[in-house]
Amino acid sequence: SQTIHQWPATLVQPVGSPLSLECTVEGTSNPNLYWYRQAAGRGLQLLFYSVGIGQISSEVPQNLSASRPQDRQFILSSKKLLLSDSGFYLCAWSVGTLNSPLHFGNGTRLTVT
Amino acid sequence: AQSVTQLDSHVSVSEGTPVLLRCNYSSSYSPSLFWYVQHPNKGLQLLLKYTSAATLVKGINGFEAEFKKSETSFHLTKPSAHMSDAAEYFCVVSGNSGGSNYKLTFGKGTLLTVNP
Numbered sequence: 001s002q003t004i005h006q007w008p009a010t011l012v013q014p015v016g017s018p019l020s021l022e023c024t025v026e027g028t029s030n031p032n033l034y035w036y037r038q039a040a041g042r043g044l045q046l047l048f049y050s051v052g053i054g055q056i057s058s059e060v061p062q063n064l065s066a067s068r069p070q071d072r073q074f075i076l077s078s079k080k081l082l083l084s085d086s087g088f089y090l091c092a093w094s095v096g097t098l099n100s101p102l103h104f105g106n107g108t109r110l111t112v113t
Numbered sequence: 114a115q116s117v118t119q120l121d122s123h124v125s126v127s128e129g130t131p132v133l134l135r136c137n138y139s140s141s142y143s144p145s146l147f148w149y150v151q152h153p154n155k156g157l158q159l160l161l162k163y164t165s166a167a168t169l170v171k172g173i174n175g176f177e178a179e180f181k182k183s184e185t186s187f188h189l190t191k192p193s194a195h196m197s198d199a200a201e202y203f204c205v206v207s208g209n210s211g212g213s214n215y216k217l218t219f220g221k222g223t224l225l226t227v228n229p
Contacts, residue, residue: 042221044157046216046217104149105156
């Protein structure tokens with residue numbers, strides 16, 4: 001069966017420090033991969049998605065970047081965190097077409113101080 | 114363009130009473146629709162999905178939703194609420210958006226509170 005691992009679960013970082021959040025998927029090949037950010041009362045915002053190794057699409061201009069070095073690995077990064085980067089970050093995967101549902105990791109709670 | 118509106122940000126019910134979480138959508142295409150549930154500090158879990166088959170969709174944990182094209186609605190219901198149903202629920206519509214085939218649009222969520 002397919003599983004998704006996302007870590008760390010919580011993270012507290014000072015403003016200006018770098019960020020690296022990692023997500024891996026097991027049990028499926030060539031998944032679509034996604035990074036979402038969730039802010040209280042604002043639903044989910046799609047940050048990045050990837051349909052294959054090295055293919056990254058960015059949804060909104062921001063202080064973050066994403067990379068997909070391997071088929072089932074998706075990394076969210078920042079060189080210098082801002083206070084506004086605080087939030088709950090969710091990785092997700094799907095396979096196939098638009099009608100396929102997303103499968104989410106358990107999220108990372110990031111607090112920038 | 115597509116959009117989804119969850120009509121209530123917060124719904125409170127008593128244990129054992131029915132649950133109704135309302136969702137309206139707009140889409141230029143025949144949409145697929147989903148409901149997800151999120152418990153505190155957890156990821157989202159798929160409850161059910163509609164993909165142009167039967168209009169009444171049954172999901173996990175006793176939830177179901179009915180696709181009504183004439184009303185552009187996809188409301189989530191459950192006959193009898195359980196304490197464990199307390200969570201946030203998201204309605205999601207899928208469809209082409211700006212030429213990309215991989216985008217889903219999430220509602221802002223409805224927080225369900227279940228009182229003993």
